[in-house]
Amino acid sequence: VLKGSDMHVHAQEYGIRYLEQPPYEVLYTNWISYCEIRRLKRIEEMVELYYNSGQFTHTLPVLEKAYPGPFAMYEALADYYQEQGYFTNSPARAYRYQILLEFAAMKDPANREIYRELLTYDMYLRENLKSRPAFAAEITEEEKQDIRRFYQTEEHERHYLSAYDQYDWKQLSRMTHLELFRYPEPHYVLFDYQERNPLNYEAKVQVIGYPIL
Structure with a gap:
């Protein structure tokens, strides 16, 4: 990588045209056009x-x-x-x-x-x-009912969201997200935003069976 001073020294030799203020961006050379x-x-x-x-x-x-x-x-x-x-x-x-x-x-x-x-x-x-x-694909009425039933069940049984024991099902549905995916076969995915990966900030995910029983 050429520094500003080096670029000035070799500019004529290499046919370099560049911005004369930092960061001295190259505009074109003998080998590559603008x-x-x-x-x-x-x-x-x-x-x-x-x-x-x-x-x-x-x-x-x-x-x-x-x-x-x-x-x-x-x-x-x-x-x-x-x-x-x-x-x-x-x-x-x-x-x-x-x-x-x-x-x-x-x-x-x-x-x-x-x-x-x-x-x-x-x-x-x-x-x-x-x-x-x-x-995103539209949610059907059947899916809405499945999702509502999942959170209502989770409020009482806590199979997947044990850390949320102080919240009711409506609060659970706002603090997390449940989405139906159809490929490679139908399945629900639960996205938990309270337990994110500290490195990439991605939500914790859990696969939920389909249909929700």
């Missing part, structure tokens, strides 16, 4: 938003399989952001899930519902949401 550098910057931003954020840990490994490798996926995602104008109008953090679903469905439409579930899982793993994500 457009190519900007393209790499856009790919870098996708890696930062989607991989380094740690918010899509279950979705990205599956989506990568639709591409020759991770770089190809982030490159295509950067192109998608560019085409949709998202670099100009930066989307809110929560909306990035919706964008990734649209992008995944465009590349791999046969697995759209799987990506929807993966993104739903990734979001609830980190967020105890007050309102349901727009991209």
